[in-house]
Amino acid sequence: MSVLEAKVQKLGTDEATGYSSYQLGSFTFRRDEYFAHVTWPKGSHIIEVDRFLRAMVRDIGWGFFYGWIFFDDIFGTTNHYGTVDIFAGSYDEGCKKTGIDFLETFTAEAVSEAFETISKDWISEGYDPLNAPLETGTPIGPKGKERTDPLLRAFIAAERMLGLEGDTPTRSEEAGQKINRAFADLEMDEPEIECEEGFEGQLHAINLFDHIARSDVTWNPSISAVTRANICCVTSEEHMLPVIHGNDRNEWFIQLTDEIHWNIADKNTGNPRGRIVMKAGDVCAMPADIRHQGFAPKRSMLMVLENGTPDLEKRYASGELKPYPVDFG
Amino acid sequence: MAYKTHTGSLDAYDKGVIELDDDLRKYAFSNIFEVAGQSQPFERVAVVQNLEYVAEVVRSEGESPWFAAPHDEFAIVMDGEVTFHFVKLEDDQVPGHEGGAIRLGAKPNGPNMGRVKARRGHQVLLPKGAAYQIVSDKPSVAILQTVDGPETVKKWSEICVLKGETA
Numbered sequence: 001m002s003v004l005e006a007k008v009q010k011l012g013t014d015e016a017t018g019y020s021s022y023q024l025g026s027f028t029f030r031r032d033e034y035f036a037h038v039t040w041p042k043g044s045h046i047i048e049v050d051r052f053l054r055a056m057v058r059d060i061g062w063g064f065f066y067g068w069i070f071f072d073d074i075f076g077t078t079n080h081y082g083t084v085d086i087f088a089g090s091y092d093e094g095c096k097k098t099g100i101d102f103l104e105t106f107t108a109e110a111v112s113e114a115f116e117t118i119s120k121d122w123i124s125e126g127y128d129p130l131n132a133p134l135e136t137g138t139p140i141g142p143k144g145k146e147r148t149d150p151l152l153r154a155f156i157a158a159e160r161m162l163g164l165e166g167d168t169p170t171r172s173e174e175a176g177q178k179i180n181r182a183f184a185d186l187e188m189d190e191p192e193i194e195c196e197e198g199f200e201g202q203l204h205a206i207n208l209f210d211h212i213a214r215s216d217v218t219w220n221p222s223i224s225a226v227t228r229a230n231i232c233c234v235t236s237e238e239h240m241l242p243v244i245h246g247n248d249r250n251e252w253f254i255q256l257t258d259e260i261h262w263n264i265a266d267k268n269t270g271n272p273r274g275r276i277v278m279k280a281g282d283v284c285a286m287p288a289d290i291r292h293q294g295f296a297p298k299r300s301m302l303m304v305l306e307n308g309t310p311d312l313e314k315r316y317a318s319g320e321l322k323p324y325p326v327d328f329g
Numbered sequence: 330m331a332y333k334t335h336t337g338s339l340d341a342y343d344k345g346v347i348e349l350d351d352d353l354r355k356y357a358f359s360n361i362f363e364v365a366g367q368s369q370p371f372e373r374v375a376v377v378q379n380l381e382y383v384a385e386v387v388r389s390e391g392e393s394p395w396f397a398a399p400h401d402e403f404a405i406v407m408d409g410e411v412t413f414h415f416v417k418l419e420d421d422q423v424p425g426h427e428g429g430a431i432r433l434g435a436k437p438n439g440p441n442m443g444r445v446k447a448r449r450g451h452q453v454l455l456p457k458g459a460a461y462q463i464v465s466d467k468p469s470v471a472i473l474q475t476v477d478g479p480e481t482v483k484k485w486s487e488i489c490v491l492k493g494e495t496a
Binding site for chain 1: 332335351377403417442
């Protein structure tokens with residue numbers, strides 16, 4: 001795997017729309033009023049611009065996450081933890097058969113810089129792709145006033161547990177983080193902590209549902225607690241996951257409230273395998289050989305359990321580890 | 330528009346659907362309230378397994394034995410009210426096994442650290458270096474984030490949906 005030294009280059013600005021086009025390696029990126037256009041030496045692809053921007057800002061915010069992030073069935077990135085592939089058609093049977101699939105590998109910094117540059121240029125005031133569609137404006141149309149607030153919010157990560165002294169704080173009213181409209185009916189109270197003298201600060205508990213309910217972003221997990229490399233992430237989900245995730249390891253979902261519908265497909269070909277509907281209290285593994293995309297009719301709370309052991313992706317890729325998590329004996 | 334948030338409980342939960350052209354064992358689909366309802370009090374039933382890591386479901390009902398682990402664990406209460414009592418362990422009392430909770434024979438003789446009373450949606454630190462007891466007046470449900478250990482009960486065939494049918 002050769003890693004290109006390329007950096008993002010600005011190609012020009014469309015006088016009519018005001019948006020600039022960019023190049024990274026052999027890929028070019030252009031947008032018009034409705035669509036993002038990606039080209040590479042053997043082909044081109046068109047993606048609805050809201051979908052494209054929602055995927056792109058999450059991909060950066062997640063640090064390219066675990067494994068494959070498909071913006072749609074054709075275009076996306078693969079995280080190699082230090083380097084990142086940008087691919088087009090590499091995991092689509094039709095593109096493979098017609099020979100237009102293409103993939104280049106860059107440093108993670110180069111891809112991050114490119115995606116940030118494109119996002120900042122293509123996103124105007126009034127539109128936040130991390131918000132649910134009902135809570136933000138639209139990206140369609142010509143370029144508007146530049147946004148001045150933070151465009152990207154990387155996910156919140158606790159070192160040990162949210163809210164512990166010296167660790168990442170929970171979201172709060174004091175910080176201006178309101179309970180989302182979709183969770184306004186939940187009764188929130190605080191756990192009662194009674195420490196004996198001399199043990200102050202050693203016992204700890206939080207209202208995790210309150211923390212999730214105050215998130216102003218969707219499909220953007222935050223790490224709430226860590227047991228060795230056992231990472232508990234929580235997130236609020238509304239509308240649709242704007243990417244299709246193909247993990248490089250097994251991960252698990254626990255539905256805390258409401259429901260999410262998951263479309264499941266083969267990771268390498270995209271061929272559909274079926275669907276899973278998870279309701280409050282349901283637990284389901286997402287095996288390492290699938291890609292999945294979630295749809296949440298109402299904002300819901302989801303817990304994601306990840307194994308953050310270094311180099312785990314290589315053990316799955318080599319076949320040392322099975323692409324599913326449980327041995328039924 | 331007013332929204333209604335759906336949560337589950339031991340007494341009332343809806344289980345979802347898994348409809349796949351695949352071996353359903355690979356997805357290990359279960360429901361924590363169903364698992365808790367079918368388990369013995371304080372049986373720590375694995376519903377998540379990520380190599381050496383697990384999430385266990387516990388039905389808290391009455392007083393549990395005392396547990397301790399050689400690492401932090403975390404509990405999330407999903408139904409009812411659960412009180413966690415903590416006792417400080419001396420260094421030579423901290424379990425030295427590889428991982429997961431072990432059951433202690435009796436309440437350890439260290440100093441009481443205090444207690445945490447938690448309800449639905451609360452996450453509680455079960456810190457390394459402390460033994461803990463779980464207590465509930467009424468049947469309650471908690472998820473424990475921990476490591477696969479001596480107390481982890483695995484009965485995947487009993488708890489998981491194995492056939493392609495409405496769960």
